[in-house]
Amino acid sequence: MSDMAGRRIVQLEEAVINRIAAGEVVVRPANALKELIENSLDAKSQRINVMVKSGGLKMLRIEDDGHGIRAEDLPILCERFTTSKLQKYEDLLSIGTFGFRGEALASISHVAHVTVTTMTSNDSCASIAHYSEGKLQGDGVRPCAGTRGTTLMVENMFYNNPTRRQALGKESIEHSKVLEVVQRYAIHYPHVAFACRKFSGSNSSAFELSTTGGQLNSRDVIGTIWGQNLANELFPFEVKSEEPPFSCRGFASNPNHSARSSTLILFINNRLVDCAPLKRAVEAVYQPVLPRHQHPWVYLALDVDPATIDVNVHPTKMEVQFLHEEIISQRIQETLSSQLRTMGGSRSFSCIL
Ligand code: ADP
Ligand code: MG
Numbered sequence: 181m182s183d184m185a186g187r188r189i190v191q192l193e194e195a196v197i198n199r200i201a202a203g204e205v206v207v208r209p210a211n212a213l214k215e216l217i218e219n220s221l222d223a224k225s226q227r228i229n230v231m232v233k234s235g236g237l238k239m240l241r242i243e244d245d246g247h248g249i250r251a252e253d254l255p256i257l258c259e260r261f262t263t264s265k266l267q268k269y270e271d272l273l274s275i276g277t278f279g280f281r282g283e284a285l286a287s288i289s290h291v292a293h294v295t296v297t298t299m300t301s302n303d304s305c306a307s308i309a310h311y312s313e314g315k316l317q318g319d320g321v322r323p324c325a326g327t328r329g330t331t332l333m334v335e336n337m338f339y340n341n342p343t344r345r346q347a348l349g350k351e352s353i354e355h356s357k358v359l360e361v362v363q364r365y366a367i368h369y370p371h372v373a374f375a376c377r378k379f380s381g382s383n384s385s386a387f388e389l390s391t392t393g394g395q396l397n398s399r400d401v402i403g404t405i406w407g408q409n410l411a412n413e414l415f416p417f418e419v420k421s422e423e424p425p426f427s428c429r430g431f432a433s434n435p436n437h438s439a440r441s442s443t444l445i446l447f448i449n450n451r452l453v454d455c456a457p458l459k460r461a462v463e464a465v466y467q468p469v470l471p472r473h474q475h476p477w478v479y480l481a482l483d484v485d486p487a488t489i490d491v492n493v494h495p496t497k498m499e500v501q502f503l504h505e506e507i508i509s510q511r512i513q514e515t516l517s518s519q520l521r522t523m524g525g526s527r528s529f530s531c532i533l
Contacts, residue, residue: 202290208348209236209337210357212288216332217365218278220244226372230362233379235354237337245329248300251307254321258289258311286314292337298330362389363405367479368447370395399431413437419515424504428512430480434523435469442475448482453500461509465516
């Protein structure tokens, strides 16, 4: 057959399909960690401990004190589309959990080796299970010692995808992206105690982040993580609207603070997301108040009607689309700019919007 004739169309093998899909959900260790933190939060954890080795590529371990996983569910835990959170498509409209597709653990198990240790309050001992390529490994589910909650260990990420492994570059970059995810969730969930440790060889590790939990205010956590100097330069803001219905609150830096790059920590309906138009809108507010090439620090928690947001536009769930994006961005701009104005920045505030 000549090349010109084209090749026959054939269905890919399931293992190939799964590995391709997994590579879209888990692009780098930080994506995996975000999914794992969300699972721990969905399980109502009050304490979440993360351990990172070699940027998360050698090992990423997350330990929580949540409700645990029932031992009888462990055999299918890492299969695709197995979830305890969504039953029918319509449930997506009112979904109250982060997870809904049952795809995270499956994806992770297709790009890494996964070990789960878990115990519910009904169990008298914990269970341990190993997974690879979506499947429970040979030794099955075994009893072991443990406390209530779940520990997920992810090892040798991208062992079966050397191209991805090489493309990721430096471990230090992956490490900082992993740490960033923990920092951001720690701010948004001040009542949960987060810790992140970096494995530093020969069984020792260093704390890089530790929050106490039980805090009512994100500003305390921001002070713990970013330092009191930044926390002192932040002002709280709040915007509420009936039409379109949304509410937004957060902390933003005043004109005394500036940095070489901007930080916009954005949660929409409690999901850590990116939204380029909203980011641009926030940065524009600061343009007249900050010196050239200097940028603000803003944490913004936006709540919109769940029926107007599509969280399923991207495999990593990092990008979202929502209705009335423009008008909501504009209202946030107005609030921030009028608060900045009352602080008396030295520059002119005309032509902000
Ligand atoms: P999803 O979160 O979309 O349901 P996942 O693959 O992330 O899919 O997780 C599959 C299921 O495993 C969840 O629905 C949940 O029942 C269980 N699970 C995962 N992680 C945890 C955890 N840390 N604590 C309790 N249950 C968990
Ligand atoms: Mg999940």
